[in-house]
Amino acid sequence: MSIEAFSAEYILAAADELNGRPRKKLGYRTPEELFDEFLDSVYAAEGCGSIAQDGSQRLPS
Template identity: 60%
Template structure:
């Protein structure tokens, strides 16, 4: 499926909100669950969480924000250049990748 071409793997923690993720394996997507209290297994995710906390401070419920605000936070976060990405932005790299997927 095209979905599996775009998303090859998904790594999540063991929260109940991710319980259904393993169903994506039927589409050819590998799903991995990090061990409890092992944030080092998801270092990039933890870094993105720290960036996101600029908008939603730790301890504050995400439910206090509208869907539009959350989308704006994500858009703003994904438009920040990352050293780990050679100073490209996640948005730019994802768009470039999608261009190659859909051109094939």
């Protein structure tokens, strides 16, 4: 079967699927995913203080 038989959308979807397999299997994360995980750990850390209603952060005493 010729590649011309496939739509551009199909080819892009197949490329995304194939390019994502090693990342999923090996646990690679994108920079955005790493940053989100970092922020989650910062906000989940105990003793970080709390965010006031005006957006300022109160540090623990």
